[in-house]
Structures are given as C-alpha cells and as structure tokens.
Amino acid sequence: MILSLLKRRGWLIQKHLISTLSISFVLPIMLHLTLMLPVKAIFIRSIRHTPIELWLFPGILFIIATVALIPHLYRDFFDLRIHKKALMPMTLTPVSKFKLTLGILTTAVIESILFAMIGGAVLTVITGVVFPWLDYVVMLAYLCLFTYFIGCIIITISLLTEHVSIFILLIFSLFIFIVFGSGIIFEFEYYPVGLGYLLRYSPVGMTIYGLRMMIFSHLFDWTSVIVPFLLISIWLPLNAEILRRKLHQ
Amino acid sequence: MEASVTLKKVGKLAGDKTILAGLTFGIEKGSIVAIIGDNDAGKSTLLRVLAGFENPEYGQVFIHGLDSVKRRKEIRENIGYVPLSIDLDPWLTLDQNIRFIGLLYGVRNAVITQRIHSYAHRLDMSEYLNLKAGNVSSGIAKKAMIIRALVHDPTIVILDEPTAFMDAQSHRQVWDLLKKLKSEKTIIYVSQLLHEVEQAHDRILVMDNGKIVLDGNLDKLLESTLEFHQFQIEFEELSDELYKKLCSISTVVTPSRMNNIFHFYGRTRKVLFQVMQTAQSAVMKDMNIKKLGLQDLMDSEFARKGLDE
Numbered sequence: 140m141i142l143s144l145l146k147r148r149g150w151l152i153q154k155h156l157i158s159t160l161s162i163s164f165v166l167p168i169m170l171h172l173t174l175m176l177p178v179k180a181i182f183i184r185s186i187r188h189t190p191i192e193l194w195l196f197p198g199i200l201f202i203i204a205t206v207a208l209i210p211h212l213y214r215d216f217f218d219l220r221i222h223k224k225a226l227m228p229m230t231l232t233p234v235s236k237f238k239l240t241l242g243i244l245t246t247a248v249i250e251s252i253l254f255a256m257i258g259g260a261v262l263t264v265i266t267g268v269v270f271p272w273l274d275y276v277v278m279l280a281y282l283c284l285f286t287y288f289i290g291c292i293i294i295t296i297s298l299l300t301e302h303v304s305i306f307i308l309l310i311f312s313l314f315i316f317i318v319f320g321s322g323i324i325f326e327f328e329y330y331p332v333g334l335g336y337l338l339r340y341s342p343v344g345m346t347i348y349g350l351r352m353m354i355f356s357h358l359f360d361w362t363s364v365i366v367p368f369l370l371i372s373i374w375l376p377l378n379a380e381i382l383r384r385k386l387h388q
Numbered sequence: 389m390e391a392s393v394t395l396k397k398v399g400k401l402a403g404d405k406t407i408l409a410g411l412t413f414g415i416e417k418g419s420i421v422a423i424i425g426d427n428d429a430g431k432s433t434l435l436r437v438l439a440g441f442e443n444p445e446y447g448q449v450f451i452h453g454l455d456s457v458k459r460r461k462e463i464r465e466n467i468g469y470v471p472l473s474i475d476l477d478p479w480l481t482l483d484q485n486i487r488f489i490g491l492l493y494g495v496r497n498a499v500i501t502q503r504i505h506s507y508a509h510r511l512d513m514s515e516y517l518n519l520k521a522g523n524v525s526s527g528i529a530k531k532a533m534i535i536r537a538l539v540h541d542p543t544i545v546i547l548d549e550p551t552a553f554m555d556a557q558s559h560r561q562v563w564d565l566l567k568k569l570k571s572e573k574t575i576i577y578v579s580q581l582l583h584e585v586e587q588a589h590d591r592i593l594v595m596d597n598g599k600i601v602l603d604g605n606l607d608k609l610l611e612s613t614l615e616f617h618q619f620q621i622e623f624e625e626l627s628d629e630l631y632k633k634l635c636s637i638s639t640v641v642t643p644s645r646m647n648n649i650f651h652f653y654g655r656t657r658k659v660l661f662q663v664m665q666t667a668q669s670a671v672m673k674d675m676n677i678k679k680l681g682l683q684d685l686m687d688s689e690f691a692r693k694g695l696d697e
Contacts, residue, residue, distance in 0.1 A: 140492065142482040142490050142491075143488060143491035146488070147480070147484070147488045150480055150481075150484045150488075151479055151480065154479055154480075154520075219477070223471075223473060223475055223477050224476070224477060224478065225475065225476065225480075225485070227441070227471070227475050228469075228489050228536065229489070229492060231439065231440065231441060231467070232464060232489065232493050233460075233461045233462075233464045233465050233492075233493065233494070234492055235461075266413035275555060386441075387438070387442045387443060388441065388442065388443060388444075
C-alpha cells in the first residue's frame with residue numbers, strides 16, 4: 140500500500156519536477172539569507188556557547204520539512220476531500236482508514252525529509268557547517284519524529300476545516316508557533332520563565348530541544364522521544380476516525 | 389436465483405428528512421438493475437449505501453451474504469463504483485488514476501496494464517490514457533472512471549449515470565461493454581435517460597421519496613398502462629369552452645393543454661371518437677396516438693394521480 144502511495148507521489152512530483160526542485164534549492168538559500176544571517180548578527184553563540192550557525196542548522200531543517208509537509212497533506216486531506224476528488228475512490232478500496240491515513244502521512248514524511256536533506260546539503264555548501272555523520276543520523280531520526288507529529292496536526296486541521304480561509308489561518312498560526320515558539324530561533328531561556336517552561340515541554344519544543352541536547356551536549360533525553368511518539372500513536376487512529384466520520388463511512 | 393445484494397429495512401436520514409425509508413429488497417446475481425425516479429428520490433444515496441460509500445442510519449446491507457459494515461474489507465473487493473461527478477485526480481493521467489486504485493486493491497501491475505488496455509480498447513479511449521485527467525472532456529473522464537471501477541474485477545458494478553456527459557457513440561460503447569459483462573457481474577445503475585433504461589435492464593426499480601414504488605421489468609411496470617393510450621390533438625383554435633367540454637368527457641384521463649394542443653390519456657380508442665364528436669365544430673390540424681412507455685409512467689403528475697379513471 141505504501142508503495143502504491145509512493146508511486147502516486149512520484150507521478151505527482153514528476154508533473155511539477157522543475158518547480159519542486161527549484162523550491163527545494165531556493166528555500167534553504169532564502170532561510171539562510173532572511174533568518175540565519177540576521178540571527179547571526181544578533182547572537183554569535185547560543186547560551187551554551189555553540190556557534191549560532193551550528194545551533195540554528197537543525198531548526199532550519201525542521202522549518203524546511205514543515206514547509207514541504209503542508210501542501211502534500213493539504214491536497215490529500217483538504218482539497219481532494221472538499222472537491223470530492225481522488226480521496227473518495229481511495230476510501231472505497233479495502234485499505235482501512237487508519238492504514239490510508241498512515242500511508243499518506245508516511246509518503247508526506249518521506250518527501251519532506253528528502254526536501255530537508257536537499258536543504259541541508261545546500262546549507263552546508265553555503266555556510267560550511269559540517270557535523271559528524273552520526274549527528275546527521277540523529278537529526279534524521281528526530282526529523283522523522285517531528286514531521287510525523289506535525290503531520291498529525293496538519294491532517295486534523297485539514298479534516299476538520301471546510302473553508303480554505305480557516306485552513307490557511309490555522310496553518311499560518313501553527314507555522315508561526317513552530318518558527319517562533321519551539322526554540323528554533325530563540326532559546327527557551329529568552330522567554331519569561333513560565334512561558335519558556337511551557338514551550339520547552341510542548342511536544343514540538345521538546346523534540347527540537349532533545350535533538351540539540353543530543354547533538355551539542357551528547358545527552359539523550361528519553362522524554363523528547365517517548366512523549367511525541369505516544370502522542371503520534373494516539374493521534375493517528377484519531378485522525379483515521381475523523382476521516383471516517385467526515386466521509387460518513 | 390442467488391442474491392447478490394440484499395437490503396433489510398435500510399434507512400438513511402439527513403437531519404429530519406428521510407432519504408431512504410426502510411428499503412427491503414434483493415438483487416439477483418448477474419442481472420442488470422436500473423433505478424429510476426424523480427430528482428431527490430434517493431437513487432444516488434441508495435447507490436452510495438450499496439457501494440459502501442456511506443453507511444445507512446439503520447438496517448443492513450448484505451453483499452453475497454456478508455454484512456456490509458462488519459465485513460467491509462471483503463465486500464469492498466467485490467464492488468466497483470462509478471459516482472455521477474468526475475472524481476479523478478486532475479494532476480494524474482487517466483492511466484495513473486486507474487493504475488493507482490488498482491494497486492490499492494492489491495492487483496498486480498501487469499494485470500492492471502492488461503485490463504486497462506483491454507477495456508480502453510473496447511471503449512475506444514486508448515489514445516487518451518496518457519493525458520492528464522484535468523485536460524480531458526467529462527465523457528472521456530467518465531469512461532476512465534468506468535475502467536477504474538472494473539480494474540480490480542469486482543462482481544458487482546454500481547454506476548451513477550454511466551453514460552453522463554457522453555456522445556452517442558460512447559453511449560453505445562459503454563452499454564456494449566456493460567451488457568457483455570452482465571453474465572459475470574451484477575450491474576446496478578441509476579439513469580435519467582429512460583430510453584437507455586428501456587433498452588438495458590432485467591429489472592427496474594422506481595423510487596419516490598426514498599421508497600421503491602414500482603419494481604419489475606418494463607412489461608410488468610407497464611402492465612397497468614397496457615390498455616392506455618396517449619392522445620394528442622391539435623386544433624386550429626382550442627377555445628376555453630371547448631377545452632372544458634372535452635375535459636368533462638368521462639373517459640378522458642388527465643387532460644391538459646398547450647396552446648391549441650389537447651393532450652389526454654384513454655383506456656380504449658373509442659374515447660377518441662367521443663372527443664371528435666364533441667369537437668366536431670372545431671377544425672383539427674393534427675393528431676397523434678401512442679402506447680404508453682416508461683416516460684409516461686414517470687410523468688410526475690401521472691405517477692401521483694395514477695392511471696385509474
């Protein structure tokens with residue numbers, strides 16, 4: 140089933156190959172110019188004395204992955220559902236709603252990770268930032284966890300909204316939270332104590348924090364893996380149930 | 389005969405409105421069943437419930453003896469559904485649209501290729517397979533949807549207006565294909581084209597307000613109308629006084645007028661002579677007599693009033 144969905148995704152990307160590739164190269168350059176450079180001018184090092192470019196690098200990959208995730212899930216769970224297109228015949232196949240939701244999310248995660256990997260390569264060329272290869276593996280694992288979690292939120296928004304304006308509003312709010320409220324740019328210590336504590340222990344902030352702890356302090360924080368994993372395990376069947384109810388099946 | 393589909397008191401509601409009102413009937417294996425009725429009669433909803441696209445609020449649907457809710461997975465492998473509106477992915481080609489669904493059903497790629505080419509050849513649409521679904525006409529897209537519904541070789545094919553948006557040639561090709569498939573598959577369809585229904589059916593279900601009001605083949609449905617004829621007389625001038633006089637003839641059934649044309653039904657041809665006698669002072673320009681067909685049966689006013697005098 141996953142292979143069928145991947146094949147379909149491949150066909151769709153083929154149709155927009157040039158624009159997809161262009162965006163995957165332009166996006167990291169844009170993020171470097173508009174985010175990394177100004178932040179570097181303000182903070183030279185992080186609170187824990189990590190050079191700021193190194194410190195920002197994993198967060199930028201998370202932003203790129205989120206940007207790649209949104210259109211994919213929007214199309215499959217909002218656009219095709221609202222316009223009664225290809226999602227309907229998919230739901231009539233013997234594939235369960237849970238497997239279908241998981242399958243579409245997995246293809247979106249794979250695609251967004253590929254996007255992030257291209258972005259990472261471009262950023263490495265621009266900034267000259269290089270990590271030990273094991274750190275890239277850790278980044279990939281956390282990125283996977285992060286995109287699955289964010290994907291669950293995007294699917295819920297896509298399924299529960301009926302109007303594109305509401306969808307855009309909610310997605311923008313989520314995106315702003317990811318960029319400014321998850322510790323990607325500003326460390327939690329810069330926020331008021333209570334708020335910083337809340338953001339640090341939000342599932343999104345927790346994942347990014349856990350990744351940085353692992354890469355820069357070589358400390359493994361179990362909660363940063365277990366909590367998002369548990370939430371994903373609960374959220375996925377919930378999304379499948381929302382899909383079933385939305386389609387009255 | 390073995391039942392392919394069985395409904396037991398199947399009901400569907402939309403708020404306070406009853407869409408399907410406790411339907412109970414069976415459909416024999418290997419038959420072509422046409423469902424007709426006025427707009428909003430519940431035809432498409434019935435198809436969606438049969439296809440598993442929507443669940444009924446109450447009652448049960450059995451497909452080959454399996455409960456459609458409890459044995460959903462097995463049932464879905466047996467059903468091919470073609471909805472009324474085009475639901476292909478506009479960014480994919482017709483071939484990719486069909487192939488993707490075939491793969492989700494677990495059909496091997498080589499078998500899918502063979503089936504796509506075989507059906508596309510029969511429907512004369514091989515040249516369109518590599519075009520994007522968003523770039524082809526609705527008739528071609530509908531043909532692709534029919535192939536998509538057949539690609540996993542279902543035993544029951546459910547079609548909502550199978551020839552919608554199609555030209556005359558495509559219309560024939562689709563029905564040639566469906567009639568050939570009849571021996572191995574049960575075909576259930578909804579159509580507003582009554583001449584199409586008259587040509588292609590083993591059984592016709594007439595729906596009204598979520599209920600089956602008539603059930604049988606064409607001859608059976610028209611049984612009550614067999615002695616009836618439809619008459620149409622065009623006068624040079626049909627005055628109100630003459631129209632009233634003609635309407636008052638006891639053997640004239642459901643009279644109506646359109647300008648100078650007097651339209652009515654009658655059980656025997658004798659009624660015509662009574663009308664002509666009453667209207668002897670008026671000049672008649674044209675006259676038309678025909679036996680009743682499905683269209684007359686479906687005439688809403690006729691259906692409501694019935695044929696009895």
